[in-house]
Structures are given as structure tokens and as C-alpha cells.
Amino acid sequence: MDLLKERILKDGELRPGNILKVDSFVNHQMDIKLMNEVGKEFKRLFADRKIDRILTIEASGIGIAAITAQYFDCPLVFAKKSQSLNIDGAMLLANIESFTYKKTYSAVVAKKYIHEGENVLIIDDFLANGAAANGLIEIVEQAGANVAGIGIVIEKGFQDGGKLLRERGYNLKSLAIVENMDVEKGTIVFRDEE
Amino acid sequence: MDLLKERILKDGELRPGNILKVDSFVNHQMDIKLMNEVGKEFKRLFADRKIDRILTIEASGIGIAAITAQYFDCPLVFAKKSQSLNIDGAMLLANIESFTYKKTYSAVVAKKYIHEGENVLIIDDFLANGAAANGLIEIVEQAGANVAGIGIVIEKGFQDGGKLLRERGYNLKSLAIVENMDVEKGTIVFRDEE
Numbered sequence: 001m002d003l004l005k006e007r008i009l010k011d012g013e014l015r016p017g018n019i020l021k022v023d024s025f026v027n028h029q030m031d032i033k034l035m036n037e038v039g040k041e042f043k044r045l046f047a048d049r050k051i052d053r054i055l056t057i058e059a060s061g062i063g064i065a066a067i068t069a070q071y072f073d074c075p076l077v078f079a080k081k082s083q084s085l086n087i088d089g090a091m092l093l094a095n096i097e098s099f100t101y102k103k104t105y106s107a108v109v110a111k112k113y114i115h116e117g118e119n120v121l122i123i124d125d126f127l128a129n130g131a132a133a134n135g136l137i138e139i140v141e142q143a144g145a146n147v148a149g150i151g152i153v154i155e156k157g158f159q160d161g162g163k164l165l166r167e168r169g170y171n172l173k174s175l176a177i178v179e180n181m182d183v184e185k186g187t188i189v190f191r192d193e194e
Numbered sequence: 195m196d197l198l199k200e201r202i203l204k205d206g207e208l209r210p211g212n213i214l215k216v217d218s219f220v221n222h223q224m225d226i227k228l229m230n231e232v233g234k235e236f237k238r239l240f241a242d243r244k245i246d247r248i249l250t251i252e253a254s255g256i257g258i259a260a261i262t263a264q265y266f267d268c269p270l271v272f273a274k275k276s277q278s279l280n281i282d283g284a285m286l287l288a289n290i291e292s293f294t295y296k297k298t299y300s301a302v303v304a305k306k307y308i309h310e311g312e313n314v315l316i317i318d319d320f321l322a323n324g325a326a327a328n329g330l331i332e333i334v335e336q337a338g339a340n341v342a343g344i345g346i347v348i349e350k351g352f353q354d355g356g357k358l359l360r361e362r363g364y365n366l367k368s369l370a371i372v373e374n375m376d377v378e379k380g381t382i383v384f385r386d387e388e
Binding site for chain 1: 217218222223224225226227229230252253254256257258259260261263264267268269270271272274275303304306307
């Protein structure tokens, strides 16, 4: 998605430790017009799939997923991180190891919000090693539902997450795949897409 | 907002400790069509104000604020809770005591995302004792910006937060104000609005 890549080149900030900060338009300040284009692009990429529900995880996935859900005309569910004690009833749960924050947490979804046989589109802002995406897949499959697709705004293509998900046959679409980035030189190179 | 009140009566669940759960349409599963109506209603209520920016706090405010920001055609900023270490540079910070989770946390916004003199609309899903709203007000005022309004989806009118904010002169609009609720009887009574 050219508009997104141009914006990453213009406003993305590189930090040591392979960190790409997109705070100014994705996950602290949000550019809503850009997010509308992101939502439309996800709709275009998954137009051939019946989508019953969008699933994301708090916090920064929620805004993108909410905007995207408008284009699919379906409900959104966001998995809560385990400190959210305000869920009752049967739960779907997956443990996720966060590399960004260097801790393990549980992602939780009330069972009643994902139904057996449903087609679920997973949406998130970043994919690196795939920890969050794998946790959400686990939750969908625990529910007996199908992962109809995985839509990611920015994939770090130099980390393993995307490769492994594609090898496992998941329909993963990332709007921008960073092939490599160099903090010293301040360069970002995107993967060419089909 | 009648549509919202009807939905609360239909799908809201009461729990001991004055908890009103709206998990099925606001803050776990989101009904996007309803949230679109919420966004439009906020636009109608604050139509006389110039709004430069919408401010909310992670997590459950983000979806509502993102949808709402479309109607104001302005950027959204979401305050991060203090475990988000991924912010650098100068910060605006407020301490918030969460009654729901019985702990104190810091709300943080990078200083560069709220500018002096801007008119900021604060949006959140719930207002009870006003802890989160007061934290966000503190952040806006630290930045030298103006609180142009506070838009809340559900206010617990039997707690003090809304009353105190109105007494201090803030332009607070809540789409549904619960005057009282009775867990035993399962009844919810809304405040009549002007």
C-alpha cells in the first residue's frame, strides 16, 4: 500500500533494537484518514472471503480494527490483556510473550463472542515474531472458528513471524513489509509485493 | 441518545458493586453500527465547538474515539497507561486511580501530540467517579491546550464524577446517564435530559 509506505518513510522513526516507531500516525496519535484507507485496503484484500467477525487485541489494534470493521459491516471483538479482570463466564485464553515489553501476558476473549464455525479476520498493527497473531489464532481455533485471514498494517519481514504463518497456510496480508531497516543510516527498505 | 439507552436496557448486565457490563456492544465486542451513531451524536452535541484533536485513553476508549474522530475530521491521540514504555521524548503525565481494577496507574501522552492553544475533545466509554476524565483534563491543561468538551458514552449519574466536572464548568455531554440501577431487581433508570 503505497500511501502507507510513503508515510512510514516520511514519519516513521528508527530506534536501536529494530524498533520502528509509528507513533505519529498509527499507535499513539492516529491519522484517521490514513486509517480509513487502511480499512478499505483490508476490505479489498479480503473481499473474496466471508467475514463474520474481526478480532484484534488491545490496545493499539483497536482503533484500526474498529475503522476496518466498518468496511466489513461486522462486529469487532478485542482480546483483553490479562490485567482486565472485568470478564466473567467461560473464556478463551492464550499466553503471549511480548518482546517489546519483555513479559508474558494472557490474551482473553469471552467464549460467547466467538462462535463455532464463524469466519474470523484477525487485524493488528504490527507483526514481528508473530507472538500476538499466534495467540489470536489460538483463541479463534479454541472457539472452533476459522481464521479467514490475518491483516497486518506493518510487518517486520526480517523477523520470522510472517514467514512461519505463511508456511502454515494462513492467508496473511501485510500492507507494508519492511524487508530491512538500518538505524545508523536511517534507511527502510520495503519488500516488493505481488 | 435513545438508541443507546434501549441497547443498555436490552443487553447491559448488572453485577454486584454497581458494575454495568456493556461487553456485548461497547467494550469487548463492539457493535460498529451503534458506535457510528455514537460518533454522529458526539458531532451533533459538539458541533458549535472547533475541535482540533480528540483525546482518549487506552484501551476501550480507542475504538469509540477512532470512529468519532471520523466525524470531526481530526487526529486522535490515545493516552497510554504507564506499562507502555515505548514512548520517548517529553511527556505529559497524570496519575489515575482505577476503581474498577483497584490500582493507580499513570496516563502518558507524548508532549508533541498536544499543542498549546489547541481545542481538545476528550472521549471515553464510561464516567463514574471521574478519575480517568480528570487525568485526561490534567494532561490537556499541562499542554496549555483547552478542554473543548468531554463526551462520554455512559455516565454513572449516581457517582460524583459528572456532577463535579459540570460544577467546574466543563462542557460534559453523556449519551446515557444512569440515574440508578438495582442489581437485585435488574432495573436501570436513566436521567431525563434537557
